[in-house]
Amino acid sequence: MLSNHEREEILEETRLYPYPGAACIDALKIVQHHRGWISDEAIEDIAAELELSAAEVDSVATFYTRIYRKPVGRNVILVCDSPTCMIMGSESVYQYISDKLSIRFGETSADDRFTLLPITCLGDCDHAPALMINDDLHNNLTLGHIDEILEKYR
Amino acid sequence: METPLTQHIQPGRGPLSLKEFENAGGFKGLHKALREMKPADVIFTVKGSNLMGRGGAGFPTGVKWGLVPQEAAGSGMKYLIANADEMEPGTFKDRYLLEGNPHQLIAGMIIAAYAIQAQKAYIFIRWAYKKAEAILRKAIAEAYEAGYLGENILGTGFNLDLYVHSSAGRYICGEESALINSLEGKRGIPRAKPPFPATSGLFGQPSVVNNVETLSWISHIIENGPQWFLDLSATGEGGTKLYGVSGRVKNPGLWELPMGTTVREIIEGYAGGMQDGYKLRGIIPGGASTDFLVESHLDIPMDYASVRSAGSRLGTGTMIILDDKTCPVKFVHNLIKFFADESCGWCTPCREGLPWAQKILESFEQGTAQPEDIGILEHLTRYMGPGNTFCAHAPGAMEPLQSGLKYFRDDFDRHINEKRCPWR
Numbered sequence: 001m002l003s004n005h006e007r008e009e010i011l012e013e014t015r016l017y018p019y020p021g022a023a024c025i026d027a028l029k030i031v032q033h034h035r036g037w038i039s040d041e042a043i044e045d046i047a048a049e050l051e052l053s054a055a056e057v058d059s060v061a062t063f064y065t066r067i068y069r070k071p072v073g074r075n076v077i078l079v080c081d082s083p084t085c086m087i088m089g090s091e092s093v094y095q096y097i098s099d100k101l102s103i104r105f106g107e108t109s110a111d112d113r114f115t116l117l118p119i120t121c122l123g124d125c126d127h128a129p130a131l132m133i134n135d136d137l138h139n140n141l142t143l144g145h146i147d148e149i150l151e152k153y154r
Numbered sequence: 155m156e157t158p159l160t161q162h163i164q165p166g167r168g169p170l171s172l173k174e175f176e177n178a179g180g181f182k183g184l185h186k187a188l189r190e191m192k193p194a195d196v197i198f199t200v201k202g203s204n205l206m207g208r209g210g211a212g213f214p215t216g217v218k219w220g221l222v223p224q225e226a227a228g229s230g231m232k233y234l235i236a237n238a239d240e241m242e243p244g245t246f247k248d249r250y251l252l253e254g255n256p257h258q259l260i261a262g263m264i265i266a267a268y269a270i271q272a273q274k275a276y277i278f279i280r281w282a283y284k285k286a287e288a289i290l291r292k293a294i295a296e297a298y299e300a301g302y303l304g305e306n307i308l309g310t311g312f313n314l315d316l317y318v319h320s321s322a323g324r325y326i327c328g329e330e331s332a333l334i335n336s337l338e339g340k341r342g343i344p345r346a347k348p349p350f351p352a353t354s355g356l357f358g359q360p361s362v363v364n365n366v367e368t369l370s371w372i373s374h375i376i377e378n379g380p381q382w383f384l385d386l387s388a389t390g391e392g393g394t395k396l397y398g399v400s401g402r403v404k405n406p407g408l409w410e411l412p413m414g415t416t417v418r419e420i421i422e423g424y425a426g427g428m429q430d431g432y433k434l435r436g437i438i439p440g441g442a443s444t445d446f447l448v449e450s451h452l453d454i455p456m457d458y459a460s461v462r463s464a465g466s467r468l469g470t471g472t473m474i475i476l477d478d479k480t481c482p483v484k485f486v487h488n489l490i491k492f493f494a495d496e497s498c499g500w501c502t503p504c505r506e507g508l509p510w511a512q513k514i515l516e517s518f519e520q521g522t523a524q525p526e527d528i529g530i531l532e533h534l535t536r537y538m539g540p541g542n543t544f545c546a547h548a549p550g551a552m553e554p555l556q557s558g559l560k561y562f563r564d565d566f567d568r569h570i571n572e573k574r575c576p577w578r
Contacts, residue, residue, distance in 0.1 A: 016276075016317045017339070018231075018357055024339035025322050029281075050339075063341040063498075065323035066281050082243040083442070083488050084400040087480050120325060120492060121243040121442075122282055125400035125474070126407045135284045 002045045006034055010049060020050045024060050028067050037068040072115040073108040075153040078132040082121035088128035089141075094118075096143050100150070113154065156386060157394060157410040158374045159367070163254030169289055172296035175257040183373030184302070187265045188310045191376070194224065196269035200372065202380035204392040209237055209328070209365030210441060210469045211546075212458045221352035222270040222360045233361040234272040235337065236263055236369050238279040238286070239321055239328045242441035243492060244474035247396040248366040250408055252279070252286035255370070256293035260316065262372035264302060267314050270362055275316045278333055281323060290318055325496035329545055330363040331355075332498065343500045344545035367396060389414030391457045395468075399425035401475030402432040408472070414455035417447065421475065428477065436476035436561060440469020442489050443550025445557035446476070465557065481577035482562035483569055486554055487515035493551035501544035507534055508551060518566065521574040528566060531559060 002010070013026035027046045032038055038061050047054040061067045079085075079094050094105075097116060101109045108115040124130040127139035138149050162170050162178060170178065187196050201216025222232065236259065240248040251259065259277075267275050279287050294316055297303045305313045319337055321327055327336045331345035334356050355361025371393060375383050384392045391413050397420050398408040404426030411420065417437065421427065428434055437447040439456065445466035447454075454460045461468045476485050494508035511534045517523045535556040538548035559566060568576050 016319070022337075022339040022357075025336065026319070026339075029320070029322060060339065060341055063324065064321075067322055081488070082492065083438070083485055084244055084474050086485075086488050087401050087474075087477065119282075120241055120496065121245065123240050123246040123249045123280070125244055125246050125472070126398065128400060128406075132282060137282075137285075 002031070002049055003034065006031055006045075007049065010046075014050070021052045021056075024050055024052065024057060025064065025067075028057070028061055028064075032067060036074075037071045071108070073112045075113060075134055076115045076117060078117050078119035078122075079105075080120075080122045080124075080128070080130045080132075081118040082125075084121075084125040085129040090129040092143060093129050093131065093141050093146065096146055097150070100147075114150075155412070158386075159251065159258070159370055159394065159396065160254065160410040162258070163250065169253065169255055169293070170257060172257055172293065172300055172302075175255075175261075176300075179377075180257055180373070181261055181302070183375070183377035184261045184264055185308065187373075187376045188268055188308050188312060193269050193271055196265060196376065199380055200269070200375060203375045203383040204380070205368065205371055205375060205383065206391070206458060207365055208367035208371075208395070208470075210242065210443070210467070212468065215364060215368055218352065218362060218364070219266070219270050221350065222362060223353065225271070231274065231357070231359045232270055232272040233356040233359060234263060234267040234270060234275040235330075235333065235356065235361060235363045236275070236277040236366055237328060237330065237333060237363050238277050238283070238366045239333060240280055240283070240366070241325045241328055242443065242470050242472075243489070244400060244438060245398070245441045245470040245472045246400075247398055247408060247470060247472055249283055249286055250396065251366050251370050252283060253289055256286075256290050257297070258370045258373065259290075259366055260293055260297050260302070262369040263316065264307065264314060265372045265376055266362065266364065266369060268312055270360070272362070273313055273315070275314060276337060276356075277316070277318045278327070278337055279318060279320055281321050287318060287320055294318065324498070325492075326498045326545075326547060329547065332545070333363060334361065341498070343498045344547075346544075387413035387457070389455045389457050389460065391459065395456065395471050397424075397456060398472030399475060400472070402429045402477040402479070403427065403475055404429055414457040414460070416453055416455050417473075418452040420456060421452070421473070425475075428475070431479075433478040434475060435478050435480075435482065436485075436558075438474040438476070438554060439466050440471050440473070442474075442492060443467075443546075443553055444469040445553040446561050448561050466553070479577070481519075481575055482558060482565045483515065483518045484575065484577065486558040486562075487512065487519060489554050490515055490551060493547065497547060503538050503543045504548035507538045508548060510534065511538075511551075511555065518569040519575050521569065521572070523566075523570050525570055527570070528559065528563075531555065535559070 013023040130139040205215045206212040327342040332342040336342035351361045494512045535552040
C-alpha cells in the first residue's frame, strides 16, 4: 500500500497532467525515493493509484535506467563511461572503485553501502572524468581523491 | 564580440534573480511580444531570423512554429515543451544555460508559447541535472510571483502555466516524439511521423518541442530583430553558437562565438590546442551521432552548411577530440556500445543491428576480428542508414562508424593483422 506521503506527492504530480496515468514516471520516482527501489508490490500500488494495469506500469519501470527493479545499496555510484571520460581516464576510475569495494558494474557491496553502475555522458565533459553519487556530481577526478569522496557516503 | 546568451553568466556566481534579470533588460523582448505583436508577427520575426534548432537537427524554428494550427488559445489545448534532456555524449551546453540563466529560457518560452498560443508548457529536464532543476524551479516560482506566468500575463489576457518534468534516463527521450511519449508517462519510444507534433503531439494536441539553447534566443531576437541576429554570425546562418571542446586539449570548455567560427579557431584559439605529447587525430564535431572530421577539416566554419559539406553535421556544436594515444577502434566501440545500450528496442534493425556492430567492434579490440568483419561493418552502416529504421537513432550511430572506417581504416586493419589492439 502507498504511504500517505507517497500518495500526496503522487497526487501533486498528477495535477500537472490531464489524466493520472501520465504521472506514471513521476510516481515511480517518488516511490523509489521512499523505498529505495521498485518491488512488484510497488508496481501494483502505483497501478492502482493511477488507474493503470500493473503490466503497463512495469513496462514503463523496466524501460527507464534510473528506475531500479532490484534493490540497490544505500548509495549509488554512477561512473560516466562516455567517450570524453574514457579518454580522460574513466576506466581507471572504475577499476579503482571496483577494486576498493570489490564490486563490478551492476553489483552492490556486501555491506549494502554502495551499488556501482555505468552512466551515459553526465554533460560535464570539460571537467572529465566525472561520476555521480546519489544526487551529487563529482568531476575532475583523480585516483588520489576518490577515497575522500567515497568517505562522505555512509 | 556580442555574447547575448551568456552575457549574464559568470562562473562562481549564481544566476541572476528575476529582479536582476529584469533590471538588466532581460524581459524587454517579452514585453514587446505580448504587448505590441500578434502571435503571427512573432512567428514571422523568428522565421526571418533563420534561427535553426540548436539541439542538433537544425530545423528552422519559425517554420516549426508555423506548422501549428493558428486557432487562438481556448479553442483546444496546445503545448510548448523545452527539451532539456541533454544526453548526447560530449555535450554540455544546455546545462550551462540552465544553471546560468534560467530566466532567459523562461522568457523565451513565454514568447514561444504566445506565438503558438499554447496554454501549458513543460521543461523536460534530464534527471541528472539536479542543480539546474533546482535553479529552474526557483526561477519559475519567481516568474509566477511577478506575474510573468499564470493568468492574464502582463495584463494582456494571455495565460500560461509552466511545469518541470524530471526524466528517468534514456537517451532516446531527446528525440521529440519519444520525449512526448515519456512526458505522457509511457515508454520513451519514437512515434510514426506524420502526424508531426505540430498537429498531434503531447496528449494528441498540437505541440512544439524546442531545445534550451534555441528557446534562450527568442527574447533577444524579438527585442533586436532578425537582421541583428543574422549579423551576429560569421557566415550568414545567424546568431552565435555555444561551442564546446573536450578531450586532450589544454583548456577544455565552452564558448559563445559567432556561428561559423572555424574549427581551428575553436580548438587552437579557445581550447588552447592539444596537450603536450598528444596529437589530434579526429574530431567528433557535434555529439556522438556526428561523422568524424579530421585535420584537413580544421579550416571549415562550424556552421550547418559547412560541416554538412564536409560530410558531417554541426549537431550540438560541442566537439570531442580524438587524440593519437587513444585507439580509434576503441573510441568508435565506445560510441556504438552507447547507442546499442540506448536503443529503445522498438524497431528490429536498431535493436538487433547495433548490438551486432558492437560485438564485431569488441572482437577487434580483443584481437579476434576477421578480415571480412570490415565488410560486415560497412554493410551494417548501410543497413541501419537513413530510411531503414523507425527514427534517427541508428542512422546517427552509423555516422561515426562509417566515417571511422573511412578515416581510420589502417587502424582497423592493424587490429586484424596483429590480432590485438596496438594501443594496449
